[in-house]
Amino acid sequence: MQDYVKLLQNTAAHANGKKGDPIIKSDPSDKRFKDAAWEESWIFDYIKQSYLLTARYAQDLVDNINGLDPKIAHKVKFYTHQMIDALSPTNFWLTNPEVLRKTIETKGENLIHGLENLLDDIERGHGQLMISMSDNTAFHLGDNIASTKGKVVYQNELIQLIQYAPLTESVHKTPILLTPPWINKFYILDLKAESSYVRYMVEQGHTVFCISWVNPDGRFAKTNFDDYMMLGPVAASVEIARITGENAINCIGYCIGGTALSCMLAWLESAGSNKPSGMPAIKSATFLVTMIDFAEPGDLGVFVDEDQIQLLESMMEGQGYLSAGVMGTTFSMLRANDLIWSFVVNNYLMGKEPFPFDLLSWNSDSTNLPQAMQSYYLRNMYLENNLIQPNRLSMKDVPIDLRKIKVPTFCLSTQEDHITPWRSTYAATQTYSGPVTFCLSGSGHIAGVVNPPAKKKYGYWTNEAASGTAPKPANPEDWMKGATKHEGSWWPEWIKWLSQYAGEKVAPRDPAANGNAIEDAPGSYVKVRVI
Numbered sequence: 001m002q003d004y005v006k007l008l009q010n011t012a013a014h015a016n017g018k019k020g021d022p023i024i025k026s027d028p029s030d031k032r033f034k035d036a037a038w039e040e041s042w043i044f045d046y047i048k049q050s051y052l053l054t055a056r057y058a059q060d061l062v063d064n065i066n067g068l069d070p071k072i073a074h075k076v077k078f079y080t081h082q083m084i085d086a087l088s089p090t091n092f093w094l095t096n097p098e099v100l101r102k103t104i105e106t107k108g109e110n111l112i113h114g115l116e117n118l119l120d121d122i123e124r125g126h127g128q129l130m131i132s133m134s135d136n137t138a139f140h141l142g143d144n145i146a147s148t149k150g151k152v153v154y155q156n157e158l159i160q161l162i163q164y165a166p167l168t169e170s171v172h173k174t175p176i177l178l179t180p181p182w183i184n185k186f187y188i189l190d191l192k193a194e195s196s197y198v199r200y201m202v203e204q205g206h207t208v209f210c211i212s213w214v215n216p217d218g219r220f221a222k223t224n225f226d227d228y229m230m231l232g233p234v235a236a237s238v239e240i241a242r243i244t245g246e247n248a249i250n251c252i253g254y255c256i257g258g259t260a261l262s263c264m265l266a267w268l269e270s271a272g273s274n275k276p277s278g279m280p281a282i283k284s285a286t287f288l289v290t291m292i293d294f295a296e297p298g299d300l301g302v303f304v305d306e307d308q309i310q311l312l313e314s315m316m317e318g319q320g321y322l323s324a325g326v327m328g329t330t331f332s333m334l335r336a337n338d339l340i341w342s343f344v345v346n347n348y349l350m351g352k353e354p355f356p357f358d359l360l361s362w363n364s365d366s367t368n369l370p371q372a373m374q375s376y377y378l379r380n381m382y383l384e385n386n387l388i389q390p391n392r393l394s395m396k397d398v399p400i401d402l403r404k405i406k407v408p409t410f411c412l413s414t415q416e417d418h419i420t421p422w423r424s425t426y427a428a429t430q431t432y433s434g435p436v437t438f439c440l441s442g443s444g445h446i447a448g449v450v451n452p453p454a455k456k457k458y459g460y461w462t463n464e465a466a467s468g469t470a471p472k473p474a475n476p477e478d479w480m481k482g483a484t485k486h487e488g489s490w491w492p493e494w495i496k497w498l499s500q501y502a503g504e505k506v507a508p509r510d511p512a513a514n515g516n517a518i519e520d521a522p523g524s525y526v527k528v529r530v531i
């Protein structure tokens with residue numbers, strides 16, 4: 001209340017031409033209040049600071065609740081934050097100076113165009129609001145995104161396996177298998193050429209294979225998590241060995257693809273005669289923002305309890321899958337100002353069309369999730385945290401224990417990850433038996449991973465005293481205290497680490513040779529859109 005009194009006094013002075021220091025400032029990174037009128041106009045300055053004071057009060061209120069179950073307290077904080085974001089004065093035409101100027105300049109045409117955009121988005125979502133984030137017509141798979149050249153060299157009902165064409169005069173002997181998440185499409189790792197992780201690996205002289213997952217419908221209702229493992233990285237590994245003639249490969253897993261990779265490695269340690277014929281050895285494994293211990297899943301944990309899982313299961317019962325829109329909305333809520341409200345203002349209040357942005361175009365190119373797999377994943381990973389427990393889960397009737405994983409691993413996490421928090425992913429350093437190198441990149445779940453060296457952004461941390469076979473601190477904060485920050489991208493650091501397991505140089509491998517090619521990359525599976 002004292003701050004409100006001070007604000008009223010400052011506002012009265014500002015209205016009379018005597019602007020003082022603000023009572024509360026917006027975060028410099030908060031793009032909502034970048035318009036000059038929020039500072040220059042005493043009316044909008046008052047509106048902004050009044051909102052910020054109320055927001056701070058509400059956050060302090062829920063941060064200091066005692067006696068609540070931690071999960072309930074997390075939900076209260078999360079939804080309070082959602083409410084605070086929704087009630088921002090920037091989200092209403094009458095209290096947004098930029099929208100007001102636009103309305104006066106266009107005599108209200110912006111609001112008419114905004115209504116048209118709103119109705120188009122509702123129609124596109126078949127009655128549900130599906131906010132347009134990018135001009136998707138500007139991007140074409142195989143042309144200006146997912147454009148790294150290659151061939152689909154194998155497929156089954158769940159995957160297409162892409163082999164990329166070499167770009168160097170010789171290549172490392174040991175090929176690489178990339179297992180991306182199936183919650184989104186693989187080409188986040190192969191957007192435009194200058195930011196393509198796939199192309200970067202090929203340019204460094206590696207033979208790269210990448211899984212492209214099918215976009216499932218009701219026919220896949222009974223496809224389970226272990227089916228994704230067997231028909232995904234296991235089947236792909238066998239085919240890579242057959243195509244290249246190599247008896248060992250290096251593996252990379254991204255997000256849930258990394259979780260499946262960890263299951264595969266543990267399964268291989270215990271499968272014995274159940275391993276498929278021709279299965280190669282795994283020389284190394286790279287885990288990108290991968291969780292294996294779900295005890296602290298961050299804000300995603302807000303959406304996982306028995307009641308909510310039962311609700312999702314009832315939604316999936318009739319159609320056999322969880323529709324892409326449900327997961328898309330969930331992920332958007334984790335960054336509501338960036339992925340919801342900024343587009344409400346741009347599209348519906350300003351009446352503008354979203355501009356072409358490859359990352360957001362990919363973000364809207366969502367995938368469905370099979371009923372059996374999604375239910376298993378939510379219950380066994382998020383709700384009961386069974387994966388980290390030795391022999392609690394079985395893959396194809398073989399109990400798995402992640403502690404048995406002995407291959408050298410490189411674990412990348414990102415500092416601002418809202419999907420797989422880095423302090424949770426750090427658990428891998430305390431679990432795997434082989435040498436573990438942990439690396440922390442700046443930024444978040446996508447930008448921290450897809451961070452090409454040329455951009456010289458974000459930086460990354462390593463801890464030389466706790467790499468490889470050296471003991472790792474149990475507490476991630478202790479690891480951070482001993483870490484050194486480096487400028488730029490983690491990609492060259494990882495290439496240096498991978499060189500230990502990449503093998504000698506051999507002649508480049510043509511994906512069109514030996515009659516393996518089925519079609520050009522990126523293949524047909526990735527082109528199936530939900531809407």
